[in-house]
Amino acid sequence: QVQLVESGGGLVQAGGSLRLSCAASGRMFSMYGMGWFRQAPGKEREFVAAISWSGGTIYYADSVKGRFTISRDNAKNTVYLQMNSLKPEDTAVYYCAKARRAVVGNNESEYDYWGQGTQATVSS
Numbered sequence: 001q002v003q004l005v006e007s008g009g010g011l012v013q014a015g016g017s018l019r020l021s022c023a024a025s026g027r028m029f030s031m032y033g034m035g036w037f038r039q040a041p042g043k044e045r046e047f048v049a050a051i052s053w054s055g056g057t058i059y060y061a062d063s064v065k066g067r068f069t070i071s072r073d074n075a076k077n078t079v080y081l082q083m084n085s086l087k088p089e090d091t092a093v094y095y096c097a098k099a100r101r102a103v104v105g106n107n108e109s110e111y112d113y114w115g116q117g118t119q120a121t122v123s124s
Helices: none
Strands: 004-007 010-013 018-024 034-039 046-051 058-060 068-073 078-083 092-099 111-114 118-123
Touching: 004 092, 018 034, 018 092, 018 118, 034 068, 034 078, 046 068, 046 078, 058 068, 078 092
Parallel strands: 010 118
Antiparallel strands: 004 018, 018 078, 034 046, 034 092, 046 058, 068 078, 092 111, 092 118
16 A cells, blocks of 8 residues: 655745655655646646656656656655746646556556645745
8 A cells, every 4th residue: 555645735926936745655666656747626637747766757748847847766755846937827736646657657547546635826
C-alpha cells in the first residue's frame, strides 16, 4: 500500500510562486515514476507534469511549460512541483500520483495511487 500526502498549497497573487511537495510512504518509491495533475472548479482533472523514476525523463503540459518544474528526491521519498509566474487559471486542486511503471506519461490510467490533493489559489 502506498500513501501520498501533498502539501504546500495556498493563496498567492498572480505572478507569484508556490512549491508543492508530495511525500510518499513505502520503500519502493524510487522504482516508479510520479506525476502531478490538477482539477479546476467545474473542469475535469488534467495532466500537469511527470517525472520518471530516475528523474531522467520529464514531461509537462503545454500550459505550464517554462513556468513549472517537477523534481524528486528519492532519498526523501518526495516529489516536488515548483510553480512560478502563476496565473489565475492555475487555480486548482493539485494531486500527485504514483505511476504503475518506472516511466511515465500523461494519461491517468498510467497511475495507480493518488493523494488527497492540495488547493492552490491564484488571485488576479
